Amino acid sequence: MKDLDAEALCRQLAEQIRPHVCPATALVGIYTGGLWLAERLHAELGIAQPLGAIDVSFYRDDYASKGLHASPKKTEIPFDVDGAHVILVDDVLYTGRTTRAALNELFDFGRPARVELAVLVDRGGRELPVAARYCAHTLAAPLAREQNLELQRDEAGQFGLKLTQRA
Amino acid sequence: MRNPQLNQHGELQHLLTLDGLPRDILNAILDTAAPFTEVAEREVKKLPLLRGKSVFNLFFENSTRTRTTFEIAAKRLSADVVNLNINTSSAAKGESLLDTVDNLCAMQADMFVVRHAASGAPMLIAQHLQNTGRDHIHVVNAGDGRHAHPTQGLLDMYTIRHFKRDFTNLTVAIVGDVLHSRVARSQIAALTTLGVPEVRVIGPKTLLPTEVERLGVRVFHDMREGLKGVDVVMMLRLQNERMNGALLPTPQEYYKIWGLTAEKLALAKPDAIVMHPGPMNRGVEIDSAVADGAQAVILPQVTFGIAVRMAVMSMLGSR
Amino acid sequence: MNILISNGRVVDPANRVDAVHNVYVSGGKIVALGAAPDGFVAERTIDASGLVVAPGFIDLAARLREPGYEYRATLESEMEAAMAGGVTSLAIPPDTDPVLDEPGLVEMLTYRAKKLNRAHIYPVGALTLGLKGERLSEMAELVEAGCVAFSQANVPVVDNTVLMRALQYAATFGFRVWLQPLAPFLSRVGHAHDGEVATRLGLSGIPVAAETVALFTYLELARATGARLHITRLSSAAGLALIDQARADGMDVTCDVSINHVHLCDMDIGYFDPNCHLIPPLRSQRDREALARGLAEGRINALCSDHTPVDDDGKQTPFAESEPGATGLELLLPLTLKWADKAGLSLIDGLARITSDAAKIVGITKAGHLSVGARADVCVFDPAAHVVVTREGLKSQGKNTPFLGMELPGKVHYTLVEGQVMFEA
Numbered sequence: 001m002k003d004l005d006a007e008a009l010c011r012q013l014a015e016q017i018r019p020h021v022c023p024a025t026a027l028v029g030i031y032t033g034g035l036w037l038a039e040r041l042h043a044e045l046g047i048a049q050p051l052g053a054i055d056v057s058f059y060r061d062d063y064a065s066k067g068l069h070a071s072p073k074k075t076e077i078p079f080d081v082d083g084a085h086v087i088l089v090d091d092v093l094y095t096g097r098t099t100r101a102a103l104n105e106l107f108d109f110g111r112p113a114r115v116e117l118a119v120l121v122d123r124g125g126r127e128l129p130v131a132a133r134y135c136a137h138t139l140a141a142p143l144a145r146e147q148n149l150e151l152q153r154d155e156a157g158q159f160g161l162k163l164t165q166r167a
Numbered sequence: 168m169r170n171p172q173l174n175q176h177g178e179l180q181h182l183l184t185l186d187g188l189p190r191d192i193l194n195a196i197l198d199t200a201a202p203f204t205e206v207a208e209r210e211v212k213k214l215p216l217l218r219g220k221s222v223f224n225l226f227f228e229n230s231t232r233t234r235t236t237f238e239i240a241a242k243r244l245s246a247d248v249v250n251l252n253i254n255t256s257s258a259a260k261g262e263s264l265l266d267t268v269d270n271l272c273a274m275q276a277d278m279f280v281v282r283h284a285a286s287g288a289p290m291l292i293a294q295h296l297q298n299t300g301r302d303h304i305h306v307v308n309a310g311d312g313r314h315a316h317p318t319q320g321l322l323d324m325y326t327i328r329h330f331k332r333d334f335t336n337l338t339v340a341i342v343g344d345v346l347h348s349r350v351a352r353s354q355i356a357a358l359t360t361l362g363v364p365e366v367r368v369i370g371p372k373t374l375l376p377t378e379v380e381r382l383g384v385r386v387f388h389d390m391r392e393g394l395k396g397v398d399v400v401m402m403l404r405l406q407n408e409r410m411n412g413a414l415l416p417t418p419q420e421y422y423k424i425w426g427l428t429a430e431k432l433a434l435a436k437p438d439a440i441v442m443h444p445g446p447m448n449r450g451v452e453i454d455s456a457v458a459d460g461a462q463a464v465i466l467p468q469v470t471f472g473i474a475v476r477m478a479v480m481s482m483l484g485s486r
Numbered sequence: 487m488n489i490l491i492s493n494g495r496v497v498d499p500a501n502r503v504d505a506v507h508n509v510y511v512s513g514g515k516i517v518a519l520g521a522a523p524d525g526f527v528a529e530r531t532i533d534a535s536g537l538v539v540a541p542g543f544i545d546l547a548a549r550l551r552e553p554g555y556e557y558r559a560t561l562e563s564e565m566e567a568a569m570a571g572g573v574t575s576l577a578i579p580p581d582t583d584p585v586l587d588e589p590g591l592v593e594m595l596t597y598r599a600k601k602l603n604r605a606h607i608y609p610v611g612a613l614t615l616g617l618k619g620e621r622l623s624e625m626a627e628l629v630e631a632g633c634v635a636f637s638q639a640n641v642p643v644v645d646n647t648v649l650m651r652a653l654q655y656a657a658t659f660g661f662r663v664w665l666q667p668l669a670p671f672l673s674r675v676g677h678a679h680d681g682e683v684a685t686r687l688g689l690s691g692i693p694v695a696a697e698t699v700a701l702f703t704y705l706e707l708a709r710a711t712g713a714r715l716h717i718t719r720l721s722s723a724a725g726l727a728l729i730d731q732a733r734a735d736g737m738d739v740t741c742d743v744s745i746n747h748v749h750l751c752d753m754d755i756g757y758f759d760p761n762c763h764l765i766p767p768l769r770s771q772r773d774r775e776a777l778a779r780g781l782a783e784g785r786i787n788a789l790c791s792d793h794t795p796v797d798d799d800g801k802q803t804p805f806a807e808s809e810p811g812a813t814g815l816e817l818l819l820p821l822t823l824k825w826a827d828k829a830g831l832s833l834i835d836g837l838a839r840i841t842s843d844a845a846k847i848v849g850i851t852k853a854g855h856l857s858v859g860a861r862a863d864v865c866v867f868d869p870a871a872h873v874v875v876t877r878e879g880l881k882s883q884g885k886n887t888p889f890l891g892m893e894l895p896g897k898v899h900y901t902l903v904e905g906q907v908m909f910e911a
Binding site: 055057058059063064065066067068070071072073074075076081104107108109110 | 201209
Binding site: 170171186263264265283285286287288290291294295311312313314315349352376377378379381382 | 680681682684685686687688689690691693757758799802803804805806807
């Protein structure tokens with residue numbers, strides 16, 4: 001993934017979204033990488049609605065087998081969801097299960113007028129009928145199951161993409 | 168002897184007592200409770216974690232209040248809740264405690280929330296489930312005799328952490344009937360485990376259990392002396408029947424000496440918080456001016472109580 | 487039947503014998519030690535090489551649960567347990583249902599026991615009718631029916647006037663009175679030793695004062711009345727100190743302790759183990775050590791099982807609601823051996839506490855020793871073998887013991903009662 005420049009992809013993603021921003025547009029980042037990305041987009045696009053954050057731990061479909069995620073974060077939706085144009089932001093789109101969980105959680109706050117998905121990278125391997133409206137980069141070939149791709153943020157706030165191998 | 172509330176991997180299998188529970192598990196529960204506090208503000212106050220699970224509130228001792236908080240917590244986690252109030256006297260005549268449990272297991276229970284007048288009853292149930300190979304069923308102690316009330320202890324810790332951030336520089340005083348209090352035992356266990364350097368108990372000798380100092384507390388009989396410089400004052404409820412057992416002369420004398428008044432509270436640190444597990448006896452253990460005053464955090468305790476119980480149930484419910 | 491027990495290590499505390507001998511049994515009696523009597527022809531020979539041959543054990547407290555509590559245990563089941571444990575003489579506390587306060591009941595129990603032809607029983611009659619602490623039982627009649635002493639079991643007399651008169655009446659005849667030191671009100675609401683463990687577990691406590699206050703009262707009343715007092719089941723160092731003091735003052739008082747209390751303390755309750763719910767309660771480690779030492783030094787005269795079989799229903803309840811007591815007949819020997827070993831006592835001195843010393847307290851003369859002419863109650867055991875205590879292994883109907891799962895020394899090979907082999911491993 002050395003060839004993937006996260007900073008450049010982030011700028012591309014912002015440009016994809018920009019033409020579609022309207023006063024009702026609200027961003028909701030999915031912990032942790034998605035929220036970093038959403039923070040950046042929120043500032044860059046000058047979104048008027050306050051930024052939302054979702055931790056999907058309580059909505060994951062693998063809770064029964066894997067238990068609760070270690071120290072889940074607080075979900076915060078500081079705007080009125082009813083009638084909002086919500087863009088869910090995540091760093092990497094994979095099976096689609098996280099998106100499903102985030103959608104379910106979002107709807108417990110109200111009925112948005114529209115929900116779209118923005119991701120930095122689509123790594124393939126979808127298990128649910130989920131597609132991103134905005135996507136900065138789609139990998140030519142899907143990654144193997146034991147590979148893990150996620151967004152990193154260094155001390156200076158610079159983004160990078162890190163590929164790791166699961167044991 | 169393995170701690171019966173942990174499984175072979177050292178994870179929480181049941182929540183029975185805070186005594187002997189490792190610090191990292193206590194912290195994990197408190198950390199997990201934090202995001203649950205926000206759920207109450209949502210349009211739909213429900214999370215899908217325990218969807219399809221059956222939680223049985225098994226109350227052998229009446230307590231509408233505690234039962235209700237557990238019920239709300241379980242329902243917010245989407246569990247099906249069945250409330251059983253079992254009169255102990257009729258239970259004594261017929262079915263034994265473990266017979267009742269076996270029957271409810273046959274009704275596909277996933278979790279028992281148990282309140283019982285006898286110390287150790289939830290532990291007995293947990294051991295029985297383990298001996299009969301029903302490891303998928305979890306027990307939460309909702310108060311047993313004088314032994315433990317772990318979720319109350321945890322919500323108290325959550326409250327202290329919320330207002331004071333750090334445990335390791337606090338002086339905490341527990342005031343009143345420690346002898347009969349399962350709440351006090353759970354508080355003492357949690358406070359000492361979480362590293363509070365000084366835990367005090369304050370009360371007359373008749374209401375402090377034998378060798379209580381072995382639990383890691385400093386004993387005070389003089390309330391004014393005991394409240395000096397404390398960060399947290401935890402009041403305990405005084406039951407009226409204590410007058411019958413020759414433990415105290417009158418509620419009036421108790422109030423005069425150990426009741427929390429503004430004047431006595433002034434001896435604590437200026438930013439000290441006042442807690443009470445409820446229900447309060449105003450004018451017996453606490454003056455209304457204090458109970459309703461700026462330093463009281465008694466209502467936040469109740470709110471946090473639901474989040475803490477949701478955290479405990481969701482941590483247990485998956486395994 | 488003539489039986490030869492050959493080549494065993496004969497350990498007979500009463501006669502201070504500890505040597506390899508042949509033991510000759512005939513007509514229900516010991517007829518010779520060492521050389522065979524003239525014309526003795528053994529119809530059966532028991533090879534006791536490598537084993538210990540000791541007098542059958544005498545237990546100062548064995549509840550057989552009859553009459554009244556047959557669902558917990560029966561005479562049959564508990565007699566089997568006694569035989570498996572090498573216990574051939576049993577003192578029976580009066581807390582049956584109905585209480586042993588009538589000569590007819592005592593005769594019936596004695597008759598039933600005789601018919602079973604296992605251990606000899608020595609009923610301890612109720613001091614007061616129904617153990618209620620109000621009216622005196624017919625002590626003279628009860629002795630005629632077979633009672634060896636009088637007691638209140640674990641039900642203390644509340645009214646000291648009644649207690650004083652009961653002691654006076656017993657002293658009239660020189661009858662022994664066995665009393666459990668429990669002050670009625672101080673012990674009434676508690677279930678465990680009033681100390682750190684009870685505090686931690688939220689169990690209501692029985693203070694040591696429940697024992698010492700009762701002892702003060704008993705000792706004073708015995709002094710005043712001249713009653714022959716035996717104190718049962720001591721539980722505390724402070725209680726033992728009071729006995730020591732009374733003896734130093736010239737009083738003739740004896741006492742015993744249970745196998746549980748020389749091995750266990752309140753810490754063993756662990757996570758509310760109802761098998762550790764006992765009367766008196768298991769006290770602190772310090773108390774346990776004082777009792778074990780006191781027994782080794784002979785300040786406590788005897789060790790007993792305090793055998794109390796309880797069915798599972800009575801134990802599978804929260805601690806305070808469970809039936810107190812532990813089964814013990816089959817553990818008397820193993821726990822005596824374990825205690826003696828820990829205390830650094832020789833086998834002969836250890837066994838004395840459950841043979842000759844116990845015999846003195848009950849007033850048994852023809853057993854508890856292996857003198858020529860003695861009743862041939864004999865236990866042949868292997869002191870080196872270790873056995874794990876299991877529910878299945880226990881013959882007693884009560885499986886309630888804190889020692890379940892533990893490996894204990896001593897395996898009984900043969901038990902003889904009046905010259906008949908009643909148990910063979």
